[in-house]
Amino acid sequence: MEKYLSKIKKSPLFLGITEEELSRMLNCFGASIKKYETGEMIIRQGDVVSKIYMILEGSVYIEKDSYWGRRIIVQKLNELNNIALGLVASRNAESSISAVCHKSATILALNFNKCSSMCTNACSHHVSLIQNMFKILSKENIELLEKIENISQKSIRDKLLTFLSNESMKNKSSSFEINFNRQELADYLNIDRSAMSFEMSKLKSEGLIDFEKNKFTLFELP
Amino acid sequence: MEKYLSKIKKSPLFLGITEEELSRMLNCFGASIKKYETGEMIIRQGDVVSKIYMILEGSVYIEKDSYWGRRIIVQKLNELNNIALGLVASRNAESSISAVCHKSATILALNFNKCSSMCTNACSHHVSLIQNMFKILSKENIELLEKIENISQKSIRDKLLTFLSNESMKNKSSSFEINFNRQELADYLNIDRSAMSFEMSKLKSEGLIDFEKNKFTLFELP
DNA sequence: AAAAATCTGTTGTAATTACAACAAAAATGT
DNA sequence: ACATTTTTGTTGTAATTACAACAGATTTTT
Numbered sequence: 001m002e003k004y005l006s007k008i009k010k011s012p013l014f015l016g017i018t019e020e021e022l023s024r025m026l027n028c029f030g031a032s033i034k035k036y037e038t039g040e041m042i043i044r045q046g047d048v049v050s051k052i053y054m055i056l057e058g059s060v061y062i063e064k065d066s067y068w069g070r071r072i073i074v075q076k077l078n079e080l081n082n083i084a085l086g087l088v089a090s091r092n093a094e095s096s097i098s099a100v101c102h103k104s105a106t107i108l109a110l111n112f113n114k115c116s117s118m119c120t121n122a123c124s125h126h127v128s129l130i131q132n133m134f135k136i137l138s139k140e141n142i143e144l145l146e147k148i149e150n151i152s153q154k155s156i157r158d159k160l161l162t163f164l165s166n167e168s169m170k171n172k173s174s175s176f177e178i179n180f181n182r183q184e185l186a187d188y189l190n191i192d193r194s195a196m197s198f199e200m201s202k203l204k205s206e207g208l209i210d211f212e213k214n215k216f217t218l219f220e221l222p
Numbered sequence: 223m224e225k226y227l228s229k230i231k232k233s234p235l236f237l238g239i240t241e242e243e244l245s246r247m248l249n250c251f252g253a254s255i256k257k258y259e260t261g262e263m264i265i266r267q268g269d270v271v272s273k274i275y276m277i278l279e280g281s282v283y284i285e286k287d288s289y290w291g292r293r294i295i296v297q298k299l300n301e302l303n304n305i306a307l308g309l310v311a312s313r314n315a316e317s318s319i320s321a322v323c324h325k326s327a328t329i330l331a332l333n334f335n336k337c338s339s340m341c342t343n344a345c346s347h348h349v350s351l352i353q354n355m356f357k358i359l360s361k362e363n364i365e366l367l368e369k370i371e372n373i374s375q376k377s378i379r380d381k382l383l384t385f386l387s388n389e390s391m392k393n394k395s396s397s398f399e400i401n402f403n404r405q406e407l408a409d410y411l412n413i414d415r416s417a418m419s420f421e422m423s424k425l426k427s428e429g430l431i432d433f434e435k436n437k438f439t440l441f442e443l444p
Numbered sequence: 445a446a447a448a449a450t451c452t453g454t455t456g457t458a459a460t461t462a463c464a465a466c467a468a469a470a471a472t473g474t
Numbered sequence: 475a476c477a478t479t480t481t482t483g484t485t486g487t488a489a490t491t492a493c494a495a496c497a498g499a500t501t502t503t504t
Contacts, residue, residue, distance in 0.1 A: 064367065064370070064371045064374075072370070072371060072374045074367060074370055074371075085360075086359065086360030086363040086364065087360065089353075089356035089357050089359070089360040096364050096367055096368070097367060130352065131311070133356070134311035134355070134356075134359070135311055137308065137311070137356070137359045137360065137363065138307075138308030138309065138311040138359065140363060141308040141359065141362060141363055141366065142308070142318050144363065144366040144367065144370065145286060145296060145318055145319060145366065146318070147370060148286070148294070148296055148366065148369060148370060148373070149286045149294060149296075151370075151373060151374065151412075152286075152294045152373065152412050190373075190374050
């Protein structure tokens with residue numbers, strides 16, 4: 001646990017909390033660390049979730065299994081992101097998503113119910129924590145909205161351009177690297193990989209974008 | 223304002239708060255009520271939002287304008303729903319969405335910054351309020367995930383069946399009414415209305431579903 | 445109650461996309 | 475350094491979808 005303390009301290013959830021205080025908090029939340037292998041389920045759709053998770057190493061897919069067959073990758077989460085923050089707030093609610101380990105990952109689990117009624121203890125750290133949780137939740141909201149924007153475009157071309165333009169804005173630069181490989185990007189955008197590759201080449205030949213591996217450049221920014 | 227008190231009291235945001243306390247809170251938050259006409263903007267994409275809104279009458283579209291032209295309807299919100307709850311948490315962040323009045327609406331605005339640092343005042347009502355806010359935010363998250371599930375299906379048929387199956391589950395019944403007319407549903411599912419109508423008729427003739435106007439019945443539930 | 449406007453279902457056609465199959469390139473393991 | 479596996483790009487074809495145009499039904503207005 002100590003090994004990860006300085007990393008955890010930098011997480012959005014514990015932002016602004018001192019290392020000594022963090023130690024006490026982790027204790028209070030019954031923190032535990034577990035390693036998962038690729039493909040292992042951290043949360044299963046339908047589970048009643050009572051813990052909050054934080055990714056310390058590796059990456060995790062948020063998936064949704066539909067009754068009608070397909071499995072959808074909603075998000076890919078990386079280091080220091082939280083899983084299921086929203087689920088804990090609505091207590092006893094069944095998880096509407098699954099969290100699946102992508103590349104072998106180290107996950108921190110926090111039992112928030114242990115420090116039961118949040119905020120009865122009005123110490124300043126508690127306030128920080130709650131504000132952090134709000135920020136994370138609302139950031140997640142914004143990311144989901146962004147995904148909806150991306151996949152709501154009519155054509156493959158528009159989906160690509162919208163996604164790239166959003167990435168560019170987030171990176172505040174017309175050159176940036178993306179987190180997905182081609183198949184993952186196609187899954188995220190809900191399109192066929194080969195059709196996407198084709199369209200990407202076309203955009204390149206038209207001089208609208210340039211890319212090499214996962215590094216992209218947008219030329220005609222809106 | 224008094225006219226709406228009993229309604230506001232039933233809202234998810236103020237759940238569990240007494241009417242007397244509510245009055246005091248509304249005062250503390252500098253509550254104001256405003257009427258909007260169809261098409262009027264309540265929040266404009268890019269605005270820095272510092273107020274939380276609650277719909278008292280009418281309905282509101284949450285829209286996203288893409289740089290690449292299209293306007294996407296992300297959600298349709300009805301009575302007692304909140305707008306921009308998430309935006310207030312991440313202070314000074316520009317709104318990534320627009321809120322547009324659908325049918326002339328009455329909107330309550332609350333200035334949460336007025337009662338600045340939330341939770342310094344550790345009264346029990348404050349705690350309720352914060353817990354309610356968490357629940358609402360996480361419910362919004364879940365709804366966005368559901369929308370992503372719906373529109374991530376491959377075919378029109380699957381989108382329809384997924385949407386209907388989700389509605390059925392939410393209503394805990396195989397018969398239920400939906401909130402959208404055909405064009406709105408098509409917009410929400412990101413498909414062509416006429417193609418959707420065609421597929422709906424097909425599903426009906428195959429005996430999988432039945433519908434009349436906005437009342438639907440699912441026959442072969444998963 | 446008639447007229448106008450809106451909403452819904454139906455159809456054919458053009459455009460877009462998914463899919464399969466394969467080749468080239470890159471990454472990984474031995 | 476070679477072999478193997480994975481990733482990426484390319485192409486043709488089949489399937490799906492968007493679009494336009496229209497008719498019938500329903501709602502709203504006059």
